[in-house]
Amino acid sequence: MNRIDDRELEAGDFSAWLTDMQSAIRGEGDSNVPCDGCTACCTSSQFIHIGPDETETLAHIPSERLFPAPRRPRGHLLLGYDEHGRCPMLIENQCSIYAHRPRTCRTYDCRVFPAAGLEPDSDDKVLIAQQARRWRFSFSSTSDRIRHDAVRAASAFLQRHASLLPGDAMARDTTQAAVVAIEVHDAFLSHDESTGRTTIVEPHPDEVRLQLRRRSGSAL
Numbered sequence: 001m002n003r004i005d006d007r008e009l010e011a012g013d014f015s016a017w018l019t020d021m022q023s024a025i026r027g028e029g030d031s032n033v034p035c036d037g038c039t040a041c042c043t044s045s046q047f048i049h050i051g052p053d054e055t056e057t058l059a060h061i062p063s064e065r066l067f068p069a070p071r072r073p074r075g076h077l078l079l080g081y082d083e084h085g086r087c088p089m090l091i092e093n094q095c096s097i098y099a100h101r102p103r104t105c106r107t108y109d110c111r112v113f114p115a116a117g118l119e120p121d122s123d124d125k126v127l128i129a130q131q132a133r134r135w136r137f138s139f140s141s142t143s144d145r146i147r148h149d150a151v152r153a154a155s156a157f158l159q160r161h162a163s164l165l166p167g168d169a170m171a172r173d174t175t176q177a178a179v180v181a182i183e184v185h186d187a188f189l190s191h192d193e194s195t196g197r198t199t200i201v202e203p204h205p206d207e208v209r210l211q212l213r214r215r216s217g218s219a220l
Contacts, residue, residue, distance in 0.1 A: 040127035045085035
C-alpha cells in the first residue's frame, strides 16, 4: 500500500540531486528516488510513454496493454491504467517488470515538484502531490540555495511566458514545467567575477528559447 503520511522525507543534497536529475533528463542515467514502498506514481492514472527503441521493456508488457501514442511517430506507444488508475504492471503493490520498466518510469522523480515550487495540477495526482510535499532538500552551501532559487525563478518565468515558448518548450503540465525549469535554470544565474557573487536574474525569453534549443538539439 502507499505509505503516504505527513512526515518529512529527506530529499538529499540539492546540488547532487540536481546534477543527477539533469543527467536523467538527458537520458544519461536513471533517477534514484528513495521511494521506500511508495507507489503514488504507479496509481495516479498516468499514461506511460514507451519509445520504439525500448525493445526489452516492450517484450515484458502484453501487447493488449499498449496503444499508439497520439501525435508521436509510428512505434511510440503508451501504457495505460486500469479503472482504478493503477498501472496494470503493478502486482500486489510492486512493479512486476521493475528490472525492465519503461524509460519514463526510470527517470520520473516527484522531487521535481518541490524543486520547482510546483504541484501536480490534476485531481487524480493527489497521492503524488501528498508525497511531493513531504520532500525536504538539504543545502551544503549558499550557492546550492541560490541554484534552488534559480530553478524556482525559472518555473515562475515559464508560467508567465509559456505562450512565448513554442513547440516542445511549451510547459503542457506542471510536471513538464518543472522539468523545463530544471533544464533552463542556468539562464537565471549571473556570476560577478569581481565579487565572486552569484545572483538571480530574469533573462529575455529569447535567451531561454536558445538554451532550450541547445539542450534539445532542435529548433524551437
